[in-house]
Amino acid sequence: MAPRFDITRVRLRNYKSIESCDVELGPLTLLVGPNGSGKSNFLDALQFVADALNTNLENAFRERGGFGKVSRFGQGEVEITVEARLGDRPYSYGIVVAPSGEDGFELREESWRTPDVSGCGNAPPDVSGCGNAPPDLAEMLARIQVFTLVPSRMAAPHWSNDGDRLLPDGSNIAGAVARIERTDPEASRRVDDYLRLVAAGVSVAGFTPSAMSTGTLHAVGVLVALFDGTAPVAIENPEKGLHPAAAGALMDAFRDGVDRHQVLLATHSSDLLDVPGVDSREILAVRSVGGKTVLGSPGPVHRDFLRKKVLTAGQMLRADQLVPEGVG
Numbered sequence: 001m002a003p004r005f006d007i008t009r010v011r012l013r014n015y016k017s018i019e020s021c022d023v024e025l026g027p028l029t030l031l032v033g034p035n036g037s038g039k040s041n042f043l044d045a046l047q048f049v050a051d052a053l054n055t056n057l058e059n060a061f062r063e064r065g066g067f068g069k070v071s072r073f074g075q076g077e078v079e080i081t082v083e084a085r086l087g088d089r090p091y092s093y094g095i096v097v098a099p100s101g102e103d104g105f106e107l108r109e110e111s112w113r114t115p116d117v118s119g120c121g122n123a124p125p126d127v128s129g130c131g132n133a134p135p136d137l138a139e140m141l142a143r144i145q146v147f148t149l150v151p152s153r154m155a156a157p158h159w160s161n162d163g164d165r166l167l168p169d170g171s172n173i174a175g176a177v178a179r180i181e182r183t184d185p186e187a188s189r190r191v192d193d194y195l196r197l198v199a200a201g202v203s204v205a206g207f208t209p210s211a212m213s214t215g216t217l218h219a220v221g222v223l224v225a226l227f228d229g230t231a232p233v234a235i236e237n238p239e240k241g242l243h244p245a246a247a248g249a250l251m252d253a254f255r256d257g258v259d260r261h262q263v264l265l266a267t268h269s270s271d272l273l274d275v276p277g278v279d280s281r282e283i284l285a286v287r288s289v290g291g292k293t294v295l296g297s298p299g300p301v302h303r304d305f306l307r308k309k310v311l312t313a314g315q316m317l318r319a320d321q322l323v324p325e326g327v328g
């Protein structure tokens with residue numbers, strides 16, 4: 001079995017609304033914060049690295065509308081550094097990209113560290129796609145996936161090769177479910193078991209996306225994203241369309257999924273955060289302060305409230321008290 005891969009720390013500079021951040025990530029992270037605070041921007045920085053490694057930097061910028069849309073207010077160098085652990089081996093990978101000419105860019109620095117190589121790789125800029133990272137690190141980073149599932153696209157007919165991994169919008173869900181049934185019975189069983197719990201007895205057997213309710217279909221996508229594969233996954237609004245009473249089962253699924261790989265969730269669900277066992281270290285609070293995104297753990301008072309079970313994280317979310325330390 002391949003060693004587990006976890007992102008342990010992310011440092012960003014000038015990535016969309018994030019002027020600067022430096023956060024540590026555990027196996028399960030719940031990103032919480034108001035609309036527009038920058039949760040998706042943070043997750044997109046991870047997808048950006050995956051896209052650049054899967055194709056190239058040029059393409060990763062193009063898919064986001066160009067360098068000017070990625071760089072904070074279209075200005076300044078963009079810096080992304082991801083620290084990770086593969087098994088018990090620490091790695092890091094980073095890029096610094098500067099503006100150049102009319103919405104162009106220049107890769108200023110690409111660096112990687114591995115336990116096997118002393119010092120910093122500081123590879124020569126390779127705009128063709130950060131090709132100098134060690135293969136195992138590059139491969140794992142490239143497999144990070146951020147899902148924003150769209151039930152209407154999931155329900156529409158999709159011409160897919162069922163060998164394909166679930167697409168970020170879930171549009172090839174039928175093919176993905178068929179593949180998992182065929183190749184990974186254990187994952188398939190978990191998807192089915194949790195779906196029965198989350199969606200009151202609905203089974204994935206004989207799966208026909210167009211015949212499923214919107215919320216159920218979204219839940220199938222979440223569960224497939226969760227139990228398929230071994231790379232870290234991020235899921236936007238996993239609770240979308242789900243009855244509040246299903247939050248406990250959904251959280252059980254996340255905890256189960258975390259045994260396979262790291263899980264990052266951007267959520268507005270106080271029901272999910274009400275589920276017993278949510279630890280303050282699993283919460284990454286996000287705020288926009290003066291137009292800049294600030295990310296961090298809740299402050300010591302709120303950490304204490306959670307630890308002593310004075311309030312649930314859900315109650316704090318409803319009261320708008322989950323803010324990064326030092327903010328508010």
Ligand SMILES: Nc1ncnc2c1ncn2[C@@H]1O[C@H](COP(=O)(O)OP(=O)(O)OP(=O)(O)O)[C@@H](O)[C@H]1O
Nearest residue numbers: 016017035036037038039040041069070071072073
């Ligand atoms: N290049 C950029 N420079 C500065 N700000 C940007 C840039 N790109 C996006 N933003 C800002 O980021 C904010 C949106 O952030 P994001 O989509 O991450 O919010 P969110 O926390 O995911 O919100 P929601 O809960 O609604 O999904 C907007 O205010 C937008 O103006």
Ligand SMILES: [Mg+2]
Nearest residue numbers: 039040236266
């Ligand atoms: Mg968002």
